[in-house]
Amino acid sequence: MTAVAERTTPATGLDEDAFAAALAVVAGNAERYDRAAVFPADSFAALREAGVPGLTVPVEFGGRGAGLAEAVEVIERIGAADPSVGLILQWNFVNHLGLIREDCPWPEDLKEAVLRSAAADGALFNGFAVERELGSLARGGLPATTATRLPSGDWRIDGEKAYATGVSGLTWFTVTTRTADPEPRIATFLLDRTATDWRIEPTWNHLGLRASDTQSVIFDGTVVPNSRLLELREPGAPGPRPARQALPILLAANYNGVAIAARDWLTAYLHTRVPTALGASLATVPRFHDRVGEIEAAVLTSRALLRRAVTELAADENTPLPGLAKHVATGTAIRVTESALDLTGNPGLDRRHPLERHHRDAMVGRIHSPQSDLVITGLGRAAIARSAPVAPDSGRK
Numbered sequence: 251m252t253a254v255a256e257r258t259t260p261a262t263g264l265d266e267d268a269f270a271a272a273l274a275v276v277a278g279n280a281e282r283y284d285r286a287a288v289f290p291a292d293s294f295a296a297l298r299e300a301g302v303p304g305l306t307v308p309v310e311f312g313g314r315g316a317g318l319a320e321a322v323e324v325i326e327r328i329g330a331a332d333p334s335v336g337l338i339l340q341w342n343f344v345n346h347l348g349l350i351r352e353d354c355p356w357p358e359d360l361k362e363a364v365l366r367s368a369a370a371d372g373a374l375f376n377g378f379a380v381e382r383e384l385g386s387l388a389r390g391g392l393p394a395t396t397a398t399r400l401p402s403g404d405w406r407i408d409g410e411k412a413y414a415t416g417v418s419g420l421t422w423f424t425v426t427t428r429t430a431d432p433e434p435r436i437a438t439f440l441l442d443r444t445a446t447d448w449r450i451e452p453t454w455n456h457l458g459l460r461a462s463d464t465q466s467v468i469f470d471g472t473v474v475p476n477s478r479l480l481e482l483r484e485p486g487a488p489g490p491r492p493a494r495q496a497l498p499i500l501l502a503a504n505y506n507g508v509a510i511a512a513r514d515w516l517t518a519y520l521h522t523r524v525p526t527a528l529g530a531s532l533a534t535v536p537r538f539h540d541r542v543g544e545i546e547a548a549v550l551t552s553r554a555l556l557r558r559a560v561t562e563l564a565a566d567e568n569t570p571l572p573g574l575a576k577h578v579a580t581g582t583a584i585r586v587t588e589s590a591l592d593l594t595g596n597p598g599l600d601r602r603h604p605l606e607r608h609h610r611d612a613m614v615g616r617i618h619s620p621q622s623d624l625v626i627t628g629l630g631r632a633a634i635a636r637s638a639p640v641a642p643d644s645g646r647k
Contacts, residue, residue: 276293279332280604284460287454289416290332291418297339302372303374306346321340321496322500325503329506334461334463336504337462338463340504341377344497345364345375347496356480357477364422373422374416374419374422376417376423378423394409395426404475407474411466412453413464414464417463417465419463422441424480434485436485438480439479445472451465451468453465502572502578505583505615506579509549513542513590515605515608520538541593544589551578555574555578558571559572559574580612580615580618584616587612
């Protein structure tokens, strides 16, 4: 029997027909999961069928071997279908891209286990580091979650982590703790779902991205083998941050998807809305052409900047464009949905239509790191530094 070649696209590295079918399922489920505010299990089942969770896993581990550019195309389209799904999946991609870097400190056997499971079973992976009262780890902040060394050499974890995105559907997760020593250090462990003595605390009740399942997690005597210890460092010491610039880029892709979805709903709605006094659809009114033109310009600008950021990052890991792309994408999604609501009035706020959901989802972009104020401050500081006068050489004769 002759094998039929898989129809892949250079943009995504996925079979386009299978991916499009999965996207239709994700979009069809979006309203239901938004209302229920639970992990979108059926949507991820469809994405697993299309091989999406293993997109950025190297070919030698059974994955698609795609890079950041392909992940951007995938997340942008998923974000247009359901950005809660996009948020969970982009963390998966960010972590996989970090694992395959040479500066990743993980033991090789743990890297391979995580990557192979993603390719074979669609296993999802995320990290739990945030606590509600925790300051910056980079500035010496210590987690309240503790890791106590047991006589066996293994570790016991106790404490609570907040904002654990996608937790109900994860197979793997890392946990960042402080050691229970007189002079504590920062320790990070890899756990899987078979670990005992931990539970999900349902605390996620936000305005938008309600299906992202960003709950709290309680660890109550969770025993972790010493072989799962990934990192042990002094407080304030910089930890490894592999693929850190992939995070703002994929967040930007997700929020670009929200703006695209809002634009597409608006333009379709304008054709169907025929006011009696006008006798024609709103799509014929020049004022709407101007406003939709502004929306289109904003969407195209954000998408172009994002792809430029991907290109720049390949040449310079310190480029500021990933953070700028995230800042622009989130602002664009908010402005586009606000403009669409302004144009449509009551129908735009009606929960029978998706526009109000798109607006709620767009608003969440402001809380994701890097926040806009930090991005803008950094750009301003760098621009001012470039123009600083050169100090005269005091030692010159």
